[in-house]
Amino acid sequence: MSTAALHAEHEAHHHHKESFISKYVFSMDHKMISKQFLITGIIMGMIGMIMSLLFRLQLAWPDDQFSIIETLLGKWGVDGKLDPNFYMGLVTIHGTIMVFYVLTAGLSGTFSNLLIPLQVGARDMASPFMNMLSYWFFFMSSVVLLISVGVETGPASGGWTVYPPLSALDKAMPGSGLGMTLWLVAIILFIVSSLLGGINYISTVLNQRTKGMSMNRLPLTIWAFFFTAVLGLLSFPVLLGAGLFLIFDRSFGTSFYLSDIYLEGVGALENIGGSPVLYQHLFWFLGHPEVYIILMPALGITSEVISCNARKPIFGYTAMVISLLGIAFLSFIVWGHHMFITGMNPFLGSVFMILTLIIAVPSAVKAFNYITTLWKGNLRFTPAMLFSIGLVSFFISGGLTGIYLGNAALDIQMHDSYFVVAHFHLVMGSAAIFGMFAGIYQWFPRMYGRMMNNTLGYFHFWITFICAYLVFFPMHFMGLAGVPRRYYQFTLVEQFDVWVDVNKLITVAAIVAGAAQLLFLYNFFVSIFRGKKSPQNPWGANTLEWSAPIDVRLHGNWPGDLPTVYRGPYEYSRPDREEDFFPQYVPDESAPEVLEPEKAKSAPAEKEVEEESSVFFAAIKRVFGLG
Amino acid sequence: MTITLNRVLRNSLSKKVLTAFSLILAPVFAMAADVVEPPQEFNPSAWDWSTLLTLALMLLVILVIARAFDIGSLTEKISGKRLVSPHKINGWVAIIFLVLGLIGVWYEMVYHGKYVLLNDAASEHGAVYDSMFMWTFGFTFVVFIITEVLLFYFMFRYSYDENRKALYYFHNNKLEVIWTVVPAIVLTFLVLRGFNTWSKITSADNEDAQEIEVFAYQFGWKARYAGADNKFGDNSFTFISGSNPLGLAVEGSVDELSQSLTDEIAGLEALIASADDSAAVWSARLKNFEAQGRQRAYPEEYKKIREMAMDAESGAYVRGLEKEIKRKSTNIKRIAKFRADQNMFNKAAYDDKVVTEIVLVKNQPYVFKFRARDVIHSAYMPEFRAQMNCVPGMSTQFAFTPIKTTDEARAEKGNPEYDYFLYCNKICGAAHYNMKIKITVVENQAQYETWLAQQAPVVAPVEAPAVEADPATDTTSQATPSVALN
Structure with a gap:
């Protein structure tokens, strides 16, 4: 039976059961949740980017007045001059949004959700309900963070690392008042979301792989998402602890982080x-793994996209997995x-170096x-x-440049200079956001069944790429x-x-890069509705997600x-082979299982897999009334 | 047929979008040009050529790409088949980007590289630091050039060709071992060298070093020299007051603080006693305000009155006062406890000198002891390749030996106004960007001593228990430490 016919049958039975709310709002379908993560991430990303443009205006023309600043910020931008307190707030919220909301939830949330079940061959996540909760905690967290920008005393403004005592004492700066409280609430909601998602990703990868999908046949995307989820699961609770201690210090008079302080006034x-x-x-016990929580999904996506579009096996699959590990x-x-x-023992410094x-x-x-x-x-x-x-x-x-900064001796001079800004914006900011864009362009057909416009994509890429280098490359020299x-x-x-x-x-390059994102937004949202209909496997890719019908949304995937x-x-x-690709799901008529005997051996036993998936499918049927 | 039509439509659609996009960008460039070059006489020599050139280059690159796509779609329309594939175009753009990018890197190194602090360190360990930097730069720059060139060259060289099939090449253990081991060896070298440099800098010999205390607060710095006895007086954050910004153990000022805290507590207690009356007053005022309908005309005032009334009613007002009393009485108790300790109040602080400029002698080793009053600050002295955080409740230190006087640096830079500064480099509040203190390095001990003699000690050397002495007579700014100082 053809896919379409099967689908028609499916539709006839079950279409009426999905209401608008259960389909689009409180959806438990991993594909819909991934779209929710993506669109929320894009919106947060735009907000974060606009914030960066506002403070870039201040840095480029500190003596000029911009009416747009007063229009947008009101009392924080009287006479078109950005208020120093609000500048700090913008820097802080820009960092928080980009690190957590765009590059953690927006990137990992979107693509882990979309690809893990589809690429390992599962009907859905291990726990669709927890998955849904994960998104809605993230959503609440985003709302609380955005509200914090609007409170009277301004948003949290101690930098995205919110070091106490600055962030613990509301008299130390205005942003450490209600804004900081809301920041902490937002981050704690975020951690809950991230943990709910992470547990799901791990259990899905370990338990729900389809027949024949042994660990060494997993696409590198899945490996990356898996390690990312493990990192998140082990490190986010520590941030939760740090945040709770900070809340105690702020509100209940404890002294975890405070000692010997005299405050003016x-x-x-x-x-x-x-x-x-x-x-x-x-903080940094989370903060450093967080860098890789951001970067590793992007690296995974890149492995998949590069291999697929180079029409060539990824070089050194095992080495790639081991290096991720x-x-x-x-x-x-x-x-x-x-x-x-910070005054840490120098010996400890050399160990860390x-x-x-x-x-x-x-x-x-x-x-390499x-x-x-x-x-x-x-x-x-x-x-x-x-x-x-x-x-x-x-x-x-x-x-x-990480080799410079990881060197304790060189860090003496470079710590907290613009060199650091250049370093992390390139290696984790730009790189990860490019991984996210790559993922969006690659799997847009998988998400919406339509294609995005390539020409606009080319312009989007080249303008963004050139401007990103123009923005961050000179910063190295400023830092030095x-x-x-x-x-x-x-x-x-x-x-x-000399740096004026x-x-x-x-700033000009940043504005141009920002404008280029309008091309992307246009392309993205118009293509959802008007894009060319995508064929079943538009990129000629090997992975399982392209075997599930893309022209219909099916909860259960296949x-x-x-x-x-x-x-x-x-x-x-x-x-x-005649064709330049050979999908994972296509049996080899001529010589099955001969080319890769090693891998075939480690495939899970047939019976076990059958059982697993059928039990799981039964559960899904019960929950969604799909059966 | 429909497919062709669709493509034509889509092409014109993307063209429309691109036109709109350039229209959006035009004001941005106009604005940039306007601010970079305020309207003035035609004077090309005053133009900021580097910025204009960069902008022009950027525009050129965009135009080149746009033209390439235009030609591509045009020929496609004419011939009906794909002549120029987007893959080839992107390959070419990659090569153009590579060439322009390398020129850009060269330009940056020549024109901005000269401002980089390198080979001009004003401290002894600076040379060690700079050589560590150069080794790291050497390795990373070579790797940077090789990998980026390969990356973009491969983009050009292997762009898509329907008639070609990619190499089926899974792995090569020999290659992989090579590029695991080679970076490992290079990094081992860098790690060992870095370890060496780090140990050298952090374990500087402090035997005959002079100690200077650097004190950070929102938003400024103070330095303390030990004075004639070469001994720092003890201090505590509980002693800090307007007249004793560093919280030194000086009887007069500490007793004064204790007394004024006691007075303040009495005042607060009086407020609590009259809290019921004041609650009534505030709610009456609020009612009056609302009755007159002035909420809309005076929103700020209304808000304040309402808050006061609400606080008074809910008891938050009294709780706040009680908290203040508790805090102040804790402070008094702690002062009393310290006050009993005669070792602490041994008058060593009397001849200490609290100054708003750091003066160092060339070739004299120094140990800087850092202290922070309120939040974390970071003492950043880039010319000396030195930085250390100042953390409240914790003492940190950094040792170095200056080797270049301010005058020598001025001569070198050709700038008679040039000065060394210690900047704050840890986000600490609104005036973080203006928190610095001047460092002057003088040629010899005599100059330093002349300067130090001009600085007033904490307690004027009158032979009497300094009951009346005002500990801060040297600078007027000490009384108001909230203002950002230069």
């Missing part, structure tokens, strides 16, 4: 015995490199493997492919000249005068039985 405080450095340890493991024991100059620089080895392996995958490939430049290559470029240029970050303006220091022009260039997996996901351009 208040006097000596009662708190003694706490340590602000304790917070930094707790290495990065994931090391990311837990390097947090101290954010704290070299050694561990940190080891990360460069698996990262180098990844970069990407480049080798391109070598002698047949590169099809879809926008997704371009964004993936852009990611590799950023990953290299941003990653190399000793320009500190998070300064409201530089005109009060004569030495920084550079700041203007950066109309009939679950597909069976016969080989690894990267069998592109096999010499013995």
Whole structure:
């Protein structure tokens, strides 16, 4: 029976059961949840970007007035001048939004949700209900964070790391009042969301793989999402603890982080015995894995997109998985490199330095493997492919500067300078957002059954790519000249005068890059409704998601039985095949299971898989009335 | 047929979008040009050529891409088949980007590289630091160039061709071992060298170093020299007051603070006693205000009155006062406890000098002890390759030896106004960007001593228990530490 016929039958039975609310709002279908994550992420991303443009205006033209600032910010932008307190607020919320809401939830939430069940061959996540909760906690968190921007005393403004005592004392700066309380509430809701999602991703990858989908046949996307979820599960609870202690210090008079403080206008405080450095340890115990929580899904997406569009197997599959594992493991024991100059014991500093620089080895392996995958490939430049290559470029240029910053000695000078800003915006900001764009362009047909416009995609890529380098490359030199970050303006220091022009260039490039995102928004939203209908497997990809019908939305993904997996996901351009791809789900008539005997052996036993999926399917039928 | 029509339509659609896009961008460039170059006489020599050139280059790149696509779709329409594939175009753009990008990197290194702090360190360990930097730069730059060139060259070289099939190439253990081991060796070298540098800097020999205390507060810095006895007086955050900004153990000022806290508590207790009356007053005022219908005309005032009335009614007002009393009495108790300790009040603080400028002597080793009053600050001295956080409740330190006087640096930079500064480099509040203190390095001990002699000690050396002494006579700014100082 053809897919369409099967679907028609399915529709006839069950269409009436889905109301608008259960289909679009409180949906438990992983595909719908991924769209919810994506669109919320895009909206948050736009807000975060506009914030960055506002403070870039201030940095480029500190003496000029912009009526738009007064229009948008009201009392924080009287006479078109950005208020210094609100500048700090913008910097803080920009960082928070980008790190957590766009690049953690928007990226990992979207693609883990979309791809894990589809690529491992599952009907849905292990717990669709928890998955739904995960999105709605994220949604609430986003709402609380956005509300915090509008409160009278301004949003949290101690930087996205919100170090106490600055963030703990509401008299230390206006943003540490209600704004900070709401920030903490938002982050705690976010952590709940992230944990609910992470548990689901892990259990789905481990338990719900279809017949023949052994771990060593998993696409690298799934490996990346899996490690990401493990990192999140182990590190987010620590941030929860840090946040709770901070709430206690702020509201209940405890002294976890506070000691020996005299505050202007208040006097000596009662708190003694706490340590602000304790917070930094707790924060960065999450904060550093968080960097990889952001980057690893992007790397996974890139592996898949590059291999598919180079029509060539990913080079060194095993090495890619091992390097991901290495990065994931090391990311837990390097947090101290954010704290070299906090007065930490110098010996501890050198331990963290050694561990940190080891990360460069698996990262180098990844970069070289990407480049080798391109070598002698047949590169099809879809926008997704371009964004993936852009990611590799950023990953290299941003990653190399990590070798400077991970070195405790060099960090003395570079800590908190613009060099750091350049480093992390390239390696984790731009690289991860490019991974997200690559994912969107690649799997848009999978999500909406339509294609996005390629030409607009090309312009989107090249403008964004060039502008991102124009924005962040000069910042390295500013940092090396000793320009500190998070300064409201530089005109009060004569030495920084030489950077006036550079700041203007950066701001103009940022505005152009921002405008280029309008192309993307237009392309994205118009293509949802007007895009060309996509064929079943538009990119000629090997992975399972393209075997599930894309022209209809089916809760349960496959109309009939679950597909069976016969080989690894990267069998592109096999010499013995006419076509340049060989999907995982297509049986090999000529010589089944001969080419990869090793992998076939480790496939799970047939009976076990059948049982698992049928029990699961029965559960789904019960919950959704699909049976 | 319909497919062709569709494509034509879609092409014109994307063209429309691109036109709209450039219309949006035009004011941005206009604005940039306007601010970069305020309207003035035609004077090309005053133009900011680097910015204009960069902008022009950017526009050129966009135009080149746009033309390429135009030609592509045009020829397609004429011939009815794909002549120029988007894959080839993107390959070419990649090469153009690579070339322009490398030129950009070169331009940056030449024109902005000269401002980078390198080989001009004003401290002894600076040279070690700079050589560590150069080694790291050497390795990373080579890797950067090789990998980026390969990446974009491969984009160009292997762009899609229908008649070609990619190489079926899964892995090559030898290659993978090479690019695991080679970076590992390079990194081992960098780690060992970094370890060495880090140990050298952090374990500087403090034997004959002079100690200077650097004190950070929102938003400014103060430095303390030990004075004639070469011994710092003890301090505590509980002693800090307007006249004793560093909280030094000086009997007069501490007793004064204790007394004024006691007075303040008495005042607060009086407020609590009259709280019922004041609640009545506030609610009457609120009623009156509302009766007159002035809420709309005076929203701010109305809000304030309403808040006061609500606080008074809910008891939040009294609770706030009680909290204040508790805080102040804790402070008094702590002062009393310290006050009994004669070792603490040993008059060592009397001849200490609290100053608003740091003066160092060339080739003299120093240990900076950092203290923060309210939030975390970071003492950042880029010219000296030195930085250390100042953390409330914790003492941190950094040692270095200055080797270049301010005058020498001025001569080197050709700028007679040039000065070293210590900046704040940890976000600390609204005036973070203006929190700095001047550092002057002088040639010899005599100059330093002349300067130090001009600075007033904490307690004027009158032979009497300094009951009346005002501890802060040296600078007027000390009385108002809330203002950002230069």
